[in-house]
Amino acid sequence: MPGLRLQPGVAGARKRAQAMRAAGRAAPAKPHHPEAFPRHRHDHKACVSDAVDAAADLCMRIGERFTPLRRRVLELVWSSHQPIGAYAILDKLREEGRAAAPPTVYRALDFLLAHGIVHRIASMNAFVGCTHPGEAHAVQFLICRGCGSAAEIDDDGLSTALARAADRVGFAVESRVIELAGLCAGCRAAAKATPAG
Numbered sequence: 001m002p003g004l005r006l007q008p009g010v011a012g013a014r015k016r017a018q019a020m021r022a023a024g025r026a027a028p029a030k031p032h033h034p035e036a037f038p039r040h041r042h043d044h045k046a047c048v049s050d051a052v053d054a055a056a057d058l059c060m061r062i063g064e065r066f067t068p069l070r071r072r073v074l075e076l077v078w079s080s081h082q083p084i085g086a087y088a089i090l091d092k093l094r095e096e097g098r099a100a101a102p103p104t105v106y107r108a109l110d111f112l113l114a115h116g117i118v119h120r121i122a123s124m125n126a127f128v129g130c131t132h133p134g135e136a137h138a139v140q141f142l143i144c145r146g147c148g149s150a151a152e153i154d155d156d157g158l159s160t161a162l163a164r165a166a167d168r169v170g171f172a173v174e175s176r177v178i179e180l181a182g183l184c185a186g187c188r189a190a191a192k193a194t195p196a197g
Ligand SMILES: [Zn+2]
Pocket: 038, 042, 043, 044, 045, 047, 048, 081
């Protein structure tokens, strides 16, 4: 469609909504919160391909190379919505027979992190893919203890409130980690559906 520019993630969400309608299921009236937890059963391949497309796009825009290793590391981070540690990434690469030296893999991860293509979950020392890399956003995470998934809530109001609160006491913020633990809607629904005992 000329003149209509869609972000890969948005295009993917739209494609998924179309597929859902085609399958006779009611698509959500609006993407209620693109950063929120995905449904437990969803087309995760679409998540991965959206993420890889978005990263390739971003690298092209900023004139960086999206090397095969950077791409593979990103795909591994996106194996699921659960944060994954650097060691697990190294293990998976070894299983695939890629003789990637740890420092090379760490450099690839650093690159993805530096460009906001992945985020680091400090409390788990693990990484999770960003759903909209290349856009400036405040990041706060919800981490589900049920399914282990992490989801971004990118609430600028919250960031502004924190910045103001710090400023009031003359505090210069250097790093900011906001991670909330709990149960996602999918896990809460599953817990309700399965009677205890
Ligand atoms: Zn997914």
